[in-house]
Amino acid sequence: MKMKSILAGATLALLMSTAAHAGDVRIMWYSDGVEGEVMKDLVGRFMKENPGINVILDNVSYGVVREQLPVQLEAGNGPDIARVAQIKDNARHWLDLRPLVKDPKYWDDNFGAQADWMRPDGSKQISGFMTQITLTGGFANKTLFDQAGVEIPGPKATWEEWAAAAKKVKESQQVPFAMAIDRSGHRITAPLLSYGANYIGKDGKPAPLDKGAKDFLTKFVGWNQDGSFSKDVWVSAAGNTYRAAAEDFINGQLPFYYSGSWQVANLATKIGTNFDWVATGSPCGPVTCTGMPGGAALVAIKYTKNPKEVAQFMDWFAREEIVKEFSERTLFLPGHKAVVAKGGLDFKTDNALAKAALTKFVDASKTTSETALKLPAWRWSDTFYAAIVTRVGQTIAGELKIDDTFARIDADIAQKVKDAGQ
Amino acid sequence: MSTTTNTSRLGSLLMAPVHLLMRIIDVPLRSLQKATGISGMAAFFLAPNMLIFGIFVLLPLVINFVYSMTGGTAFFLAERNFVGAEQYSRLFTCGSYLDPMSCQEDAFWTAVGNTFWFVILQVTLMILVALVTALILNRDLAARSFWRAVFFFPVLLSPVVVGLIWKWILQRQGLLNFGLYQFGVEPYTWLTDRNWTFVATIGVSLWAHMGFYALILLAGLQAIPKDLYEAAEMDGTKPARVFWRITLPLLMPNLLVVVVLALIRAVQIFDEVYVLTGGGPGTSTFYLTQYIYETGFASALRNPGLAAAASILMGLVLVVLTLIQLGIGQRGEKKGKR
Structure with missing residues (x-):
């Protein structure tokens, strides 16, 4: 009798634990600023409203999402949902939520503009939505400029004018470098496009580096070698390893930092009242003054064992009021059409500098070039970015001459296209 | 009873x-x-x-070899196409092996060159420093156990922690520059100078692993019979002669173990260097394991076949080096017996 009771108890416990696993939704999440905290709060609310679903939020570094998640996906594993920035490259691993969400039309209407960024070419699937739309752009340390008596260049100022102004500030204020740009192919693509670069060939495959790209890269390498740009960032790693230069700006060591809108919350939190800073938009080249759009998407993974629960969570998080609240609390630009159209976003910050910066990025998004808008949905963007970062890093470190750099970038990209069987 | x-x-x-x-x-x-x-x-x-x-060992090795004969960017073997020795041929397509830039896979040959110099310098220094440390720790020092623990402590640290500690020390606004600044010395960018960074990777790996090898040598030193030293002392033998004629020959089996382990570890160097320098500046600390990792896992459009081919070559080099050393060791033992 006693043995029977033990067995019955054990069976019940096993069944209960299995039932709990059936409703688990595991999210892989990375943060640039405060969004991890906001997400934790939202997940808590979702679970209160949906007691049958247990959402597990795994906060990881961006490096894990960038380097380890693709390997997990290739092996047919991974979380149920992930926040990713390499959206197009892994599109074949995203779950099609179209048959699972309550109202696919709501998704098409509000997230349709970026839907191609996160689905395989030619597909109509709903993979997820952008948790934020980002735009690359610059930040100037206003206090350093004021102390140096140098005027901050205006909205139409060129990269050369910014370099000259920042150099004056550097010399006057005895800071190590005048400018820095994140070690990222995405970031450096913005000035390349402003110089007239076009990555996409007529056949849709990568084109060889053109004059626009070569012109800016030549200037960029020169600026690194003469100490205008922070060499620390671009030579501090091999390959296409990502490095941000935000810490130097936050520490008041940089007059001008080129990164993007996702840094606003980070800068507002960490700089506080230490110094004044402003968002500047993207400096101009001979052709245009564009930033690079992008962002992070929340996507469902097709290897999930709980697709219904995943869709239920995605439906909840994609609701207009939730997207609005998430954007207001994280200081991110929303990727929801109705939220943008209705406006009236009340960014939750007392920091006037952050609010002004967000307004600046919204204004700057109006001058985003056609080519820039195409790149997030282009399959070969990451291949192009990786080749540029790898070879330009080597050139700045003195390992390659600039002409060899261009030849190597073209050869690397051609080899990758060949490796992919295209 | x-x-x-x-x-x-x-x-x-x-x-x-x-x-x-x-x-x-x-x-x-x-x-x-x-x-x-x-x-x-x-x-x-x-x-x-x-x-x-x-x-867990042979099967992955065979699978790795099979991968090295396939092409494409997919991870599943079923989705990969057989390409024969193409990946090996790609690795060996070179104008001159001494000029990585003349090679199709210049990153591979850069990594091979860097690893070669790293192994030569690091293993030599490792053996010397570990031996000297073991000899000192074998003497009747005050607080001998404490000193043994001090030298062994870094071995207990995770390589990532080791990399981060030294990054905080060596970076532009790090502890070393802060210290130098207090003495009026201008701060220096240690981690963006090619030569200093290479030296730093050797120094850091010495600091991190030396305690382990010193411990092996210390065990060897303690196993040497004391009466040999007493006899030498009674004969009035000079300390240097004692070292060359008694200590070193009797320590040789332990030294051989240390050489083999240090060599294997040096060829596989990755984690602490990856955290400390990321392989930079440029490619000056870009070693073979990082090449394999980046090619197989971290680059845009991964190439597992090429990474597998490079790892098979690295494995072969390690096997050859180990066999050579074991051969030398056995010859030494035979000589000793005669």
Whole structure:
């Protein structure tokens, strides 16, 4: 009798634990600023409203999402949902939520503009939505400029004018470098496009580096070698390893930092009242003054064992009021059409500098070039970015001459296209 | 008397299930021994170990080799196409092996060159420093246990922690520059200077692993009979001669172990350097394991086949080096016996 009771108890416990696993939704999440905290709060609310679903939020570094998640996906594993920035490259691993969400039309209407960024070419699937739309752009340390008596260049100022102004500030204020740009192919693509670069060939495959790209890269390498740009960032790693230069700006060591809108919350939190800073938009080249759009998407993974629960969570998080609240609390630009159209976003910050910066990025998004808008949905963007970062890093470190750099970038990209069987 | 009987009964009672189990096992084992003989039984008892070794070492090795014969960016073997020796041919397509930039896979040959110099310098220095440390720690020092713990402590740290600690020390706004600044020395960008960064990777790996090798050598030193030293002292032999004629020859087996382990570890250098320098500046600290990792896992459009080919080559080099050293060791032993 006693043995029977033990067995019955054990069976019940096993069944209960299995039932709990059936409703688990595991999210892989990375943060640039405060969004991890906001997400934790939202997940808590979702679970209160949906007691049958247990959402597990795994906060990881961006490096894990960038380097380890693709390997997990290739092996047919991974979380149920992930926040990713390499959206197009892994599109074949995203779950099609179209048959699972309550109202696919709501998704098409509000997230349709970026839907191609996160689905395989030619597909109509709903993979997820952008948790934020980002735009690359610059930040100037206003206090350093004021102390140096140098005027901050205006909205139409060129990269050369910014370099000259920042150099004056550097010399006057005895800071190590005048400018820095994140070690990222995405970031450096913005000035390349402003110089007239076009990555996409007529056949849709990568084109060889053109004059626009070569012109800016030549200037960029020169600026690194003469100490205008922070060499620390671009030579501090091999390959296409990502490095941000935000810490130097936050520490008041940089007059001008080129990164993007996702840094606003980070800068507002960490700089506080230490110094004044402003968002500047993207400096101009001979052709245009564009930033690079992008962002992070929340996507469902097709290897999930709980697709219904995943869709239920995605439906909840994609609701207009939730997207609005998430954007207001994280200081991110929303990727929801109705939220943008209705406006009236009340960014939750007392920091006037952050609010002004967000307004600046919204204004700057109006001058985003056609080519820039195409790149997030282009399959070969990451291949192009990786080749540029790898070879330009080597050139700045003195390992390659600039002409060899261009030849190597073209050869690397051609080899990758060949490796992919295209 | 009765206590002894009780204990004996309790022992028998506790051992009863063991005896029963042994009897049950005994029947099939006896039949197996009859069928296979004594040598067959050895194979039987080794089988579980060999099975684990086969699954977790040999099988991955074979799979890795198969991967190296395939192309494409997919991870699943079923989705990859057979390309024969194409990946190896790509790695070996070079104008001159001494000029990485003349090679199709210049990153591979850069990594090979860097790893070669790293191994030569790091292993040489490692053995010297570990030996000197072991000799010092073997003396009658005050607080000898404390000093042994101090030298061994870095071995307990995770390589990532080691990399981060030294990054905080060496970066532009790090501890070293802060210290130098206090003495009026201008801060220097240690981690963006090619030569300094290379030196730093050697120094950091010495700091992190030296304690382990020193411990092996220390054990060897303590196993040398004291009477040999006493006899030498009575003969008035100079300390240097004692070292060359007694200590070093008798320490040779331990030294050989240290050389083999240090060499393997140096060729595989990755984690702490990856955290400290990321392989930079440029590619000055870009070593072979990082090449394999980036090619197979971290680059845009991964190439697992090429990474597998590079890792097979690296494995072959390690096997050859180990065999050479074992050969030298065996020759030394034979000479000693003669």
